Amino acid sequence: MITNFKELITAAKREQLPTLAVAVAQDLKILKAVKLASELGLARAVLVGNKAEIEAFAKEAELDLSEHQIVDVADKAEACLTAVKLVREGKADVPMKGLVETSVMLRAVLNKEHGLRGGKLLSHVGVLEVSDLDRLLVLSDSAMNIAPNVDDKAVIIENSLEVALALGLAEPKIAVLSASESVNEKMPSTVDAARLAAMNKEDGRFKPAIVSGPFALDNAVSKEAARIKGIDDPVAGQADVLIVPNIEAGNLLNKSLEYFAHAEKAGVIMGALAPIVLTSRASSEYSKMHSIALALLIHETSSKEK
Template sequence: MLTSMKSIIDKALTLPRQTVAVACAQDAEALKAVAEAQAMGLADFILVGNTDKIRSIADTIELDLAPFELVDARGEACGAATTVAVVASGRAQILLKGFVDSSVLFKAVLNRDAGLRNGATVSHTVVMDVPGFDKLYLLTDAAMIIRPDLETKRQIVLNAVKVARALGNPDPVVGVLCESEKVNPKMPATVDAAALVEMNRSAVLTGCRVGGPYALDNAISIEAARHKGMRDPLAGKADILLAPDLAAGNIFYKSLMYFAHARSAGVVMGTKAPVLLNSRADSHQTKINAVALGILMAANGNQA
């Protein structure tokens, strides 16, 4: 089982080389990432976007564009649609977000006629390598679904389980995060948590073990769970952390990134090919991490 971001990259380097299409590649951090990843032998890249700007930025950062295929597409909407077409045609196996607004990119990705949607619930799972912990945590959903209902939460969990399996964890523990570890009708997230646990027990939600409701400390700390007198055998052992909504998930994700200096890699599930959704503010290393995760997902065929 992979336990660090480095181990994800090392594993990806042993797998068949994939081609990544970068949507709106006119961005210095994106270009630094693809240059380093290609030099490492991690992947090949097709750079889609305003080729004049791409060349100008490449000159500024002294990057040789000779190893890359460039596809000219002016404007965010055109760049997103063109990148999706490149992936849909099979010329690339993975899509990496460059300097493009997420809403614009996903309008193209989810286009019913020309996009990459496969009919499943589309959700985002981010893998977190947090300093001080000897395991990887998966957090979902921190980028896509604003207020998931119970059935959508079930689908989000199933998507995250596929990512966990690609990382070598065949039986991940899902911790359903809430405001409290007690079911309270006034706290809908705790009610959903109890329902997800019951779905898991009755084999409606399979491929994992589900515990909750958990406050964050009870999900990741056995000591905290014992101190509170919890008898749940899964308490403190979560591998996958299910956020109650997008606001909680996104704030938690960015808190880990900026306060704890966590290393991360995120992938969108429910699409025909891995879609790597990064913040435009992310470093080039975070983008390399995402490419490595995308290669693992592509190799495992876990997008279906």
């Protein structure tokens, strides 16, 4: 089981370097992340975007461009589509969002002719390294689906489960969060959580995971909080995966962990034909590099299963 980002980087390394297709690569942090990934032996990159700007930022980042390829595409939407096409055509392994709005990147991913549609709901899956935890924490969905219904949440769980399995968790413990651990008809997220837990118990939809809920955040991650509240459940206090009720809750939790708890982060979009490296434009080069490693590990794991 991978318990931190150092172990993640080690697990993601391959003898034959995979290729990363970076859409709108003219950004200092992006190119610093590519440099880190290259130095660590994770990947080489095809940098799609404005060539002159990429070269200028690469010089500032001290990135040796002789190890990478530049595809000169000035228009941002076209650059996104070009990067996605490289993956679709087998010329690259995973795409990465650069200095461009998420909506523009996703339009390329969902392009009917050249995109990476996988027939599933797309969702963002974050992975966080929190100093007080002995494990990585998977969090979804904090960046894409605004108000998912129970069927959407079921797919969000499936996408998160794929990430958890890639991290080496044999039986991921998944907590469906709300503001309370009791089912309350006036709080629809608690009802959804109970239904999702029932799906797994009744027909094993999310096997090999254990899915329980509703949980308040404290008794999902703290054994002591679960003990005090008398919650006897295999997930209580030991959750590997947190499923949030909506994007507001997820976004606030994600950024609170980053800015207050100083958690290290990685993020990918799941549900497409390949994991998509997607972080906030404000994220550090280390967050972006960790996201590259995560996407490559998921890609390798899913390729072996096919």
